[in-house]
Amino acid sequence: MAELRPPIESGAPDPMPYMHPVMVKNYGKWSFHSHPKPGVLYHRAESGDEIWTVKAGTQRQMDHYTIRELADIADQYGDGFVRFTARSNIEYMVADGSKVEPLIKALNDKGYPIGGTANSVSMIAHTQGWLHCDIPGTDASGVVKALMDELYDDFVKCEMPNRVKMSTSCCEINCGGQADIAIIVQHTKPPKINHDLVANVCERPSVVARCPVAAIRPALVNGKPSLEVDEKKCIC
Ligand code: SF4
Ligand code: SF4
Known part of the structure; x- marks a missing residue:
């Protein structure tokens, strides 16, 4: 062999x-x-x-x-x-x-809190978000910062009944977010389109291809190429 x-x-x-x-x-x-x-x-x-x-x-x-x-x-x-x-x-x-x-x-x-051990709320893990991923409609990292500002005392003290690990993710794939409490950060309303901007800044075919339920379509608005959202199809 x-x-x-x-x-x-x-x-x-x-x-x-x-x-x-x-x-x-x-x-x-x-x-x-x-x-x-x-x-x-x-x-x-x-x-x-x-x-x-x-x-x-x-x-x-x-x-x-x-x-x-x-x-x-x-x-x-x-x-x-x-x-x-x-x-x-x-x-x-x-x-x-x-x-x-x-x-x-x-x-x-220098502003770095000491904690995160034993029965504390340790730092929240988050998924890649806007840094690397091309599908998030929200970013996980900014939400983590806001949450940890609220949970600061629970990081520096060990007063929880047990260890607590939390995560956030910006879609249900939850690519890195296994935890005791996993928070999925999503918009709850269909996206609003700024038609004045779309023609200049948006790569429309990529946006259309990205929607998993084909709710986004190319459209002509006021004579300019833009997009439209079929809100009945949108799963948000
Ligand atoms: S959770 Fe979803 S949107 Fe967020 S980085 Fe992972 S795969 Fe991308
Ligand atoms: S379902 Fe499509 S239109 Fe609705 S938020 Fe998701 S990607 Fe956007």
Whole structure:
């Protein structure tokens, strides 16, 4: 039998080079962990080595100025090692417990809340929205920002009956939004068309093709090419 070609590894990169040295050294050999306060985790290894993790919330979609700011805080107040969680929280690992409080203060001073652990409402995951997807009529990320502003206290405290994971998505495909509470963000009325703008800015065939129930049709309005919506067909 011919020799099988080995698979090409194109998934997540090897995390070891980026991991805190204490975590690399004690990989798979942890004997104890606790939760000293909201947003802080403590782990002790069989070797006696210790590590603290400080979790901060971010605005999820970040520009490079924000990422540089977060990285500078890691260099100045942490050990220079961070990881982003699936919900875009950032976690700083430090091997010296005396660094925890100055690190928390530095993050708070820049506006990053500390929390998201244990019985808190962790950061809301959202689907791609307008950043990458070409079908959302709404964006999930802006809604997440507004929701987390409301849920700020539930992120920084751990007073829920259990862990709470939430998500938002901008259509029922819900491409990334598995959670305890999943919110689908949608318009509830058929779209209104600004006929003055359509001819100049809209690629009409793409818009027509995008509607799953063929409710959008090309139309001539006031002698200009535009679109019309059959509101009886529209599923919103
Ligand atoms: S939830 Fe739907 S509209 Fe939103 S990014 Fe995913 S597939 Fe696109
Ligand atoms: S059903 Fe069609 S017309 Fe209605 S909101 Fe969805 S894409 Fe737009």
